[in-house]
Amino acid sequence: MQSTQEIKNKDSQFIMQTYGRFPVAIAKGEGAKVYSPEGKEYIDFTSGIGVCSVGYGNKAWAEAIYEQALTLGHISNLYYTEPSVRLAERLCTISGMSNVFFSNSGAESNEGAIKLARKYSRDKYGEGRHKIITLYQSFHGRTVTTLAATGQDVFHTNFFPFTEGFSHVPANDFEALLGEVDETTCAIMMELVQGEGGVLPLEREFVKKVRALCDERDILLIIDEVQTGIGRCGKLFAFMEYGILPDVATTAKGIAGGLPMGAVFANEKTKNVLTAGTHATTFGANPICSAAANKVLDILEGGVLDEVSAKGDYIREKIEAMDLAVVKGTRGLGLMIGVVVPEGEHKAYASKLIDAGLLCITAGRDAIRFLPPLTITYEEIDLGLKIFETVMKEAK
Numbered sequence: 576m577q578s579t580q581e582i583k584n585k586d587s588q589f590i591m592q593t594y595g596r597f598p599v600a601i602a603k604g605e606g607a608k609v610y611s612p613e614g615k616e617y618i619d620f621t622s623g624i625g626v627c628s629v630g631y632g633n634k635a636w637a638e639a640i641y642e643q644a645l646t647l648g649h650i651s652n653l654y655y656t657e658p659s660v661r662l663a664e665r666l667c668t669i670s671g672m673s674n675v676f677f678s679n680s681g682a683e684s685n686e687g688a689i690k691l692a693r694k695y696s697r698d699k700y701g702e703g704r705h706k707i708i709t710l711y712q713s714f715h716g717r718t719v720t721t722l723a724a725t726g727q728d729v730f731h732t733n734f735f736p737f738t739e740g741f742s743h744v745p746a747n748d749f750e751a752l753l754g755e756v757d758e759t760t761c762a763i764m765m766e767l768v769q770g771e772g773g774v775l776p777l778e779r780e781f782v783k784k785v786r787a788l789c790d791e792r793d794i795l796l797i798i799d800e801v802q803t804g805i806g807r808c809g810k811l812f813a814f815m816e817y818g819i820l821p822d823v824a825t826t827a828k829g830i831a832g833g834l835p836m837g838a839v840f841a842n843e844k845t846k847n848v849l850t851a852g853t854h855a856t857t858f859g860a861n862p863i864c865s866a867a868a869n870k871v872l873d874i875l876e877g878g879v880l881d882e883v884s885a886k887g888d889y890i891r892e893k894i895e896a897m898d899l900a901v902v903k904g905t906r907g908l909g910l911m912i913g914v915v916v917p918e919g920e921h922k923a924y925a926s927k928l929i930d931a932g933l934l935c936i937t938a939g940r941d942a943i944r945f946l947p948p949l950t951i952t953y954e955e956i957d958l959g960l961k962i963f964e965t966v967m968k969e970a971k
């Protein structure tokens with residue numbers, strides 16, 4: 576096996592240097608623990624940015640993939656397959672959404688949602704009603720269109736011209752949103768807990784008002800659940816925690832437990848907008864990804880989902896009780912947690928935690944972000960929190 580140093584060297588020579596990687600290579604994992612090529616153990620509070628929802632080396636998940644690969648690994652979307660319809664039925668039944676288009680990533684799912692919203696409006700109202708309002712500190716993806724949708728100026732560089740027709744307002748500011756809505760508006764798109772932006776949950780009152788406004792003006796409410804979805808926040812989707820039903824919802828990251836998959840959900844009002852020939856993707860609902868996602872749902876329904884909120888509360892209560900000088904508090908929902916430290920210092924703390932054996936990432940300007948596997952045990956949580964406490968106590 577190549578050493579971490581050898582891997583780093585090859586990476587810098589042969590892979591485009593688009594990631595600000597931590598100086599760590601990971602070779603294998605089990606449960607919520609991962610290991611470097613040299614055998615250094617880490618407790619993983621990231622699950623690959625909320626992807627490995629059922630942990631590493633999950634046997635049931637791996638066997639589902641293996642069995643499906645032996646049976647039928649792929650077939651064109653011009654033919655029907657059972658794993659995809661099983662998955663679609665389950666996801667729609669639990670969430671209350673009506674139907675789904677399967678894609679391969681979060682950005683692509685949001686592209687699909689944006690296409691759906693613009694077509695809905697054009698079909699019904701004709702040209703010119705295409706504006707989509709999103710929130711500051713949002714993150715919706717890295718394609719040219721989803722970068723335009725993302726409400727952070729740092730992303731609006733380099734790749735001009737961006738797709739037109741997006742504007743941004745501050746989160747939780749209903750008056751500002753109202754001021755931005757006009758006759759050209761077709762949709763409002765937002766995350767219920769802004770992930771990349773800092774693990775910032777939207778206020779429930781604001782979300783309810785936006786839902787009502789969208790109903791009143793026939794504007795589509797698109798909820799980006801790429802990070803919050805598939806159990807991360809305690810229910811299958813965060814919109815279920817908030818008690819609303821969106822017109823369109825997207826998800827990706829954790830849906831297939833580590834294989835690339837995304838989804839665009841429509842409700843009764845929007846379910847017939849994307850018609851034959853208007854949207855497609857070669858790999859969408861690939862049987863292997865669908866089988867993996869069905870297994871993720873089996874595992875979540877087998878008791879894992881019921882414990883997400885309690886585990887999230889446990890982590891946050893433990894951290895608050897440590898009474899650390901450098902920790903200003905915690906934010907989040909379920910197992911999507913931001914630990915707030917002084918602005919600008921989050922990356923330095925994350926590096927220290929990783930050095931000490933706790934994998935974590937950052938978010939926004941001031942948060943250390945934890946997105947552990949949903950299957951993490953209390954024993955693994957305690958091991959991670961012990962490292963956290965030791966490092967943060969020494970920090971100042």
Ligand SMILES: *Cc1c(COP(=O)(O)O)cnc(C)c1O
Nearest residue numbers: 680681682714715716770801802
């Ligand atoms: C990660 C993320 C995306 C982009 O997903 P990709 O799979 O990287 O394209 C979009 N929206 C949110 C909220 C995300 O967290």
